[in-house]
Amino acid sequence: MIPVRGVEGQRLAVLGLGRSGLTAARAIRAGGGIPVGWDDNPAAREAAEAEGIETLDLRRQGAFEAISALIVSPGIPHLYPAPNPVVLAALEAGVPVDNDIGLFFRSxxxxxxxxxxxxxxxxxxxxxxxxxxxxxxxxxxxxxxxxxxxxxxxxxxxxxxxxxxxxxxxxxxxxxxxxxxxxxxxxxxxxxxxxxxxxxxxxxxxxxxxxxxxxxxxxxxxxxxxxxxxxxxxxxxxxxxxxxxxxxxxxxxxxxxxxxxxxxxxxxxxxxxxxxxxxxxxxxxxxxxxxxxxxxxxxxxxxxxxxxxxxxxxxxxxxxxxxxxSYPGLPHRSQRVAEANGIVYVNDSKATNVDAAARALSAFKRIRWICGGLEKEGGLDALSGATGAVAKAYVIGREAAQFAMQLDVEAEVCTTMENAVSRAMAEAEPGDTVLLAPAAASFDQYDNFEQRGTDFVEQVTKRLG
Missing domain, CATH: 3.40.1190.10 (Mur-like, catalytic domain)
Known part of the structure; x- marks a missing residue:
């Protein structure tokens, strides 16, 4: 652990008690500071309290009295699309706002x-x-x-x-x-x-x-x-x-x-x-x-x-x-999952925006493209001209039909990963690449892009035996 320096005897508030927030609280304590945390999730507060970390409702009037700094977890928006009320209260009280990255560089x-x-x-x-x-x-x-x-x-x-x-x-x-x-x-x-x-x-x-x-x-x-x-x-x-x-x-x-x-x-x-x-x-x-x-x-x-x-x-x-x-690649990022009967299977679930998907589509010569999910702001216009290597798209997600209508290639509405993998594998020919590059977020069907990529790998592995 990297103990936070320069906080001896000071009370620092931590907003968000997930992985980074809880680690920040521990590092503050290791540096001689006194962390007080808050999270809207009761289970997260209980986990912090089980480690002896004091919890304090930072939404309450006067919560920032005797607080030296507010440490905000990265997943919490602070200014846009609307000011976070806890961050705003800290700023109004003259309390500096930082995060674990700032604490790291100073320590x-x-x-x-x-x-x-x-x-x-x-x-x-x-x-x-x-x-x-x-x-x-x-x-x-x-x-x-x-x-x-x-x-x-x-x-x-x-x-x-x-x-x-x-x-x-x-x-x-x-x-x-x-x-x-x-x-x-x-x-x-x-x-x-x-x-x-x-x-x-x-x-x-x-x-x-x-x-x-x-x-x-x-x-x-x-x-x-x-x-x-x-x-x-x-x-x-x-x-x-x-x-x-x-x-x-x-x-x-x-x-x-x-x-x-x-x-x-x-x-x-x-x-x-x-x-x-x-x-x-x-x-x-x-x-x-x-x-x-x-x-x-x-x-x-x-x-x-x-x-x-x-x-x-x-x-x-x-x-x-x-x-x-000797670089093996990362899971869910151009991950070569399998090769069978002349067909390559690639998991690029991390391609959660259209630019990342376009880059993935440029890497292979003939593609059976599994795409779709929670569409991001800006639409799919940036994919125009990037689909020349796509033989066919197999679209997943709750809004798969709407997503498919925006593509400039032949597209089949599959909705689920199971159906998409099954159809892509049935139609793939030697020399093809079955590529998961969603060009969208995963949250309409999955907790995160990792879970989506894992589902793709499991569906492929199941069918290849």
């Missing part, structure tokens, strides 16, 4: 580091799509290279649940916009921006607010080095803001699909080859085409970002290439 470094040969480093990854794969890939490369590393944040462990860092340790954090938006301290050594596409717009008051939440990772203190995906205008803008000139190699620009050259530090993938270009010359090249854990241009962008981080940490290109070859 991670300790005087023990004076005895280390190599200070620990923090790599933080954000963006709309690919941040989980990029984070896991960085962690995998470091482990394969024999570097001590931990993975946390929106993937793996909660940030305050990490082990105190060892000499030379690297902590890799996946951070969502929910996590960067409120953190009062954001000081990674290396920060990564993968890409931006519309998502969580209600939570951030629109696309500008969503980008602003991501941008905070680079503006609140500023990393020593930034790895920026420049395939969208927002990434180009961010790289331009952080760079002092064309040759400033503190910014590593990353692309999938376009060649990047010039005096700076660039890493890009074209036609399946990753290329590092530095100081106006090529310094390395890696063939990504046969790496099964990284199919498609979107995963090649993830590989470029992970490669750039590893290079910034001092790893040699050949060491990185060897590690990329």
């Amino acid at each position: 991670f470094a300790t005087p023990d580091w004076d005895n280390f040969d190599t200070p620990p480093r923090v790599v933080a990854v954000t963006g709309s799509n690919g941040k989980s794969t990029t984070s896991a890939l960085i962690h995998h490369i470091l482990e394969q290279a024999g570097r001590p590393a931990q993975l946390a944040g929106n993937i793996g462990r909660g940030v305050l649940d990490l082990d105190p860092p060892a000499d030379g340790d690297v902590v890799v954090l996946e951070l969502s916009s929910y996590q960067t938006d409120l953190a009062r301290a954001l000081t990674p050594d290396i920060a990564v921006f993968t890409n931006l596409s519309p998502d969580h717009l209600d939570r951030h008051g629109g696309l500008g607010g969503y980008f602003a939440a991501k941008r905070r990772l680079f503006a609140e203190g500023g990393p020593d080095r930034a790895v920026i995906g420049v395939d969208e205008a927002e990434g180009l803008y961010l790289a331009g803001q952080l760079s002092e000139g064309p040759g400033d190699d503190r910014v590593i620009r990353v692309s999938s699909g376009q060649k990047l050259s010039g005096a700076g530090w660039n890493v890009f993938a074209r036609k399946g080859f990753l290329t590092e270009w530095r100081k106006a010359r090529q310094t390395a090249s890696i063939d990504l085409r046969e790496i099964k854990g990284l199919p498609g241009a979107h995963n090649h962008q993830n590989a470029c970002a992970a490669y750039a981080v590893a290079r910034a940490l001092g790893l040699a290109p050949r060491v990185i290439e060897t590690a990329l070859q």
Whole structure:
């Protein structure tokens, strides 16, 4: 655990007592502070009280008297679509509002580091799509290279649940916009921006607010080095803001699909080859085409970002290439589930928005596409032109018929995963890929995208025997 520093004897309120909130309360207590928590769910309050954590209804008048700070769990909206009444009460009382990410960054470094040969480093990854794969890939490369590393944040462990860092340790954090938006301290050594596409717009008051939440990772203190995906205008803008000139190699620009050259530090993938270009010359090249854990241009962008981080940490290109070859992939993210009779089955349940689904659709040549669910704001227009490889769509979800009507390919309304998998497998031919890439949230039928992906895997496995 990372004890929270600078809270000795202070009372800190924690709003939301799920995984991150309960861990934050424990870390506050470990640092000598006094956590008081609140959650609308009685079971969550009981779990906290069972650990000796005091609960206090933060909705009550005067609840913030003698409270030093309010720590808000990332799943709780604070400003949009409407101000959260507890957060508003804290602000009106002059109480600072933070989250577990902010507590981590202010508490991670300790005087023990004076005895280390190599200070620990923090790599933080954000963006709309690919941040989980990029984070896991960085962690995998470091482990394969024999570097001590931990993975946390929106993937793996909660940030305050990490082990105190060892000499030379690297902590890799996946951070969502929910996590960067409120953190009062954001000081990674290396920060990564993968890409931006519309998502969580209600939570951030629109696309500008969503980008602003991501941008905070680079503006609140500023990393020593930034790895920026420049395939969208927002990434180009961010790289331009952080760079002092064309040759400033503190910014590593990353692309999938376009060649990047010039005096700076660039890493890009074209036609399946990753290329590092530095100081106006090529310094390395890696063939990504046969790496099964990284199919498609979107995963090649993830590989470029992970490669750039590893290079910034001092790893040699050949060491990185060897590690990329052994990357197994993540569950529910371009996960190769099975191959039988010349047909490949891929679980990309994490493709919960149209941009992520479009990227998945570009990775395979002939697709039996399982899609549908709770449609997000903005509709499906962004899928136009991205379905050229789709032989047929099999649509799930409570509003499957309406979803199917918006697609520009032949579509069959299946409603359930069981029916969709059964129909796709019955019609698939050798050379096809049966792909789950929903382009929608899962909450109309499942608790989360993981449960949806697991259902897909189970249906496939059952039928293949």
